Amino acid sequence: xxxxxxxxxxxxxxxxxxxxxxxxxxxxxxxxxxxxxxxxxxxxxxxxxxxxxxxxxxxxxxxxxxxxxxxxxxxxxxxxxxxxxxxxxxxxxxxxxxxxxxxxxxxxxxxxxx
Amino acid sequence: xxxxxxxxxxxxxxxxxxxxxxxxxxxxxxxxxxxxxxxxxxxxxxxxxxxxxxxxxxxxxxxxxxxxxxxxxxxxxxxxxxxxxxxxxxxxxxxxxxxxxxxxxxxxxxxxxxx
Numbered sequence: 001x002x003x004x005x006x007x008x009x010x011x012x013x014x015x016x017x018x019x020x021x022x023x024x025x026x027x028x029x030x031x032x033x034x035x036x037x038x039x040x041x042x043x044x045x046x047x048x049x050x051x052x053x054x055x056x057x058x059x060x061x062x063x064x065x066x067x068x069x070x071x072x073x074x075x076x077x078x079x080x081x082x083x084x085x086x087x088x089x090x091x092x093x094x095x096x097x098x099x100x101x102x103x104x105x106x107x108x109x110x111x112x113x114x
Numbered sequence: 115x116x117x118x119x120x121x122x123x124x125x126x127x128x129x130x131x132x133x134x135x136x137x138x139x140x141x142x143x144x145x146x147x148x149x150x151x152x153x154x155x156x157x158x159x160x161x162x163x164x165x166x167x168x169x170x171x172x173x174x175x176x177x178x179x180x181x182x183x184x185x186x187x188x189x190x191x192x193x194x195x196x197x198x199x200x201x202x203x204x205x206x207x208x209x210x211x212x213x214x215x216x217x218x219x220x221x222x223x224x225x226x227x228x229x
Contacts (some may be wrong), residue, residue: 036220
């Protein structure tokens with residue numbers, strides 16, 4: 001069975017500082033990896049995904065994520081946080097192949113203080 | 115806007131009521147999904163429709179009944195719900211190919227409260 005772990009319920013960071021939101025996964029094979037963001041009273045919004053190739057993936061709003069196969073991790077990062085980045089972030093994994101489905105982590109709340 | 119529209123945005127219903135949630139996607143995608151989002155829990159995949167055929171039903175109680183009349187519309191019919199069914203219900207769509215590497219696009223959700 002596939003699973004995604006987001007070990008932190010909440011991450012607090014000051015504006016302008018770098019941020020990291022952690023994600024590890026347990027899936028057989030080489031899955032596809034995704035990050036989504038959810039702002040209050042909104043649906044999930046796609047940020048970025050890892051399919052293959054370079055381990056550092058760049059996405060929307062200045063976010064990036066680093067894939068580490070040996071540690072089965074896919075941490076989300078941003079060099080300089082903004083207050084407007086405060087939201088709920090979800091990591092998701094999907095096995096390769098047609099008819100596979102996304103499995104989400106429980107989410108990490110990111111709070112960026114002014 | 116993501117191109118996936120859900121109505122209503124909010125719904126309060128009694129345990130004996132029958133109601134329906136509606137989802138429409140304007141992206142030309144060939145797959146649609148219902149997810150349930152409860153506080154501090156991972157998103158739960160409820161139903162998947164690919165090319166208008168249901169391909170997954172994750173042991174969802176029969177009081178939830180999906181309907182996909184065409185590739186652009188998805189419904190979730192609700193009847194005799196329980197208070198623990200109160201949650202945010204999210205619809206999503208994606209364009210599925212052989213690889214399975216496409217991202218899903220989500221609607222804004224319907225906040226359901228069962229009283």
